[in-house]
Amino acid sequence: MTFAPEQLDRSKADLARLLRDLRKRAGLSGDRLALRCGLSQSTISKIETGRKTPRLTEVESILRALGVPPGPAEEIMSLARVANTEWQGVRASLRRGLEKRQTELAALEASATVFRYFLPAMVTGLLATPEYVRAGIAHSPGDIASVVARKLERQAVLYDISKSFTFLLTEQAVRWAVVPPMAMSVQVERLVALSRLPNVRIGIVPNGVVTGRGPMNTFTVYGEHLATVETFTGRIVFRDSRDISEHLAIFALYEGMAIFDTASDAFLSAVAADFRNGI
CATH class of the missing domain: 3.30.870.10 (Endonuclease Chain A)
Structure with a gap:
């Protein structure tokens, strides 16, 4: 995956917004998602508000808990990888x-x-x-x-x-x-x-x-x-x-x-x- 330097900060905001939207479309609260993927509710909140850049393993856990299909999941993981680059x-x-x-x-x-x-x-x-x-x-x-x-x-x-x-x-x-x-x-x-x-x-x-x-x-x-x-x-x-x-x-x-x-x-x-x- 290629990217320009200015994409890096933007990708973090994009990832936070995308994960939040996926959770809402799945009809889950932050607490319910946290239980499903083994993370704390505060961690989910920080990820969705952009206060924390999630590790790749955390994004994988969230996507599995939300049942995101392989194709879209791979695209989101690519975005997460860019978000973890500064x-x-x-x-x-x-x-x-x-x-x-x-x-x-x-x-x-x-x-x-x-x-x-x-x-x-x-x-x-x-x-x-x-x-x-x-x-x-x-x-x-x-x-x-x-x-x-x-x-x-x-x-x-x-x-x-x-x-x-x-x-x-x-x-x-x-x-x-x-x-x-x-x-x-x-x-x-x-x-x-x-x-x-x-x-x-x-x-x-x-x-x-x-x-x-x-x-x-x-x-x-x-x-x-x-x-x-x-x-x-x-x-x-x-x-x-x-x-x-x-x-x-x-x-x-x-x-x-x-x-x-x-x-x-x-x-x-x-x-x-x-x-x-x-x-």
Whole structure:
């Protein structure tokens, strides 16, 4: 199913109205429907008024309870899938301020315990040196110093051993020169240092590995309940279990191609030496 970003918010209102109309046409009260599908009356009310975006499993339960035929049910499930997708445009993020975005990311990092980052183009902020962070957002409006400080504060989450992190980087991402060569050498050496934390795994997919598919987007999977995909113009937030499962499968594919531990340490150390030697 394809959609434009502006459809996402509208789809939530459409889904709420459609489910409410289906219930009324079936001659059921909110209480009766709640009993039939195993949800609370307050949950049904929040779904029908648009105060809650229902999970796919909740929509399936409601449709079964209402006896909706397979054809219309599939169309409604497609709408529900779009409603569970969120578009966050870059322009809107800039209007709200980059500091706000850092607060949102910190909340995501606080709420999950298992993190998977696929990084085909650049090093992510959690792994970055101050100089790399500053260069990466130098083109952005606002208080750059404040955003840099907030990004560096977020790195403390890496030292929380109740959480586990796996970062997959392509060789391209490691070698992409965001800062001058000596600063890049320091950045690559930081990757080696962080990979030695007990709860952090850093894998590298070297150039020359036959992948069979291109690494199209940076993405992050938080636990098994949320995935974000980065594009030039914004980010898409997925909450549909099928979308998350697909991203986990893609991550596992590249993870199987990556080198880790002593092999990745040796690789990264060689890249750092290349930067120091101007290669």
